[in-house]
Amino acid sequence: MKLSKTSEHAIRVLVYMAQNPEEQFSVNTLHETLNIPFKYLGRLMPSLAEAGFIVATHGKNGGYRLLSNYEFVTIASIIDVVDGMDSYSECILGFENCGDGKPCPLHNHWGPHRDAIKKLWETVTLKDLAKRGFKI
Numbered sequence: 001m002k003l004s005k006t007s008e009h010a011i012r013v014l015v016y017m018a019q020n021p022e023e024q025f026s027v028n029t030l031h032e033t034l035n036i037p038f039k040y041l042g043r044l045m046p047s048l049a050e051a052g053f054i055v056a057t058h059g060k061n062g063g064y065r066l067l068s069n070y071e072f073v074t075i076a077s078i079i080d081v082v083d084g085m086d087s088y089s090e091c092i093l094g095f096e097n098c099g100d101g102k103p104c105p106l107h108n109h110w111g112p113h114r115d116a117i118k119k120l121w122e123t124v125t126l127k128d129l130a131k132r133g134f135k136i
Contacts, residue, residue, distance in 0.1 A: 007083050013034060016033065024057060049064065089114070091104055
């Protein structure tokens, strides 16, 4: 199970913003600091704003600011907004009909690990990750 580029970028942006929650960030600053393509950010940031994670300020000195409820935003909620959590419930081998009734060879081995990862994503918040920080 690997996060999509969109989920990776969304989490990186929001963790970075959570390290300075009072600051406003331009797309250009995020692009240069996090090395995420400018056009990609141009599509991602409105989705994060629509989901209520950030707020946009328009105009000459515009940018994005993290909303104050960031301490309750879980990794799962970010993934769900940009990719949908359903994509992480699919068969690890890619079989369409894999399930408890018709398991693939890895189904019974992978299931508990998949569930543990999803549980982790549901309990870890932006605040948790911002405290740990990361070097750019």
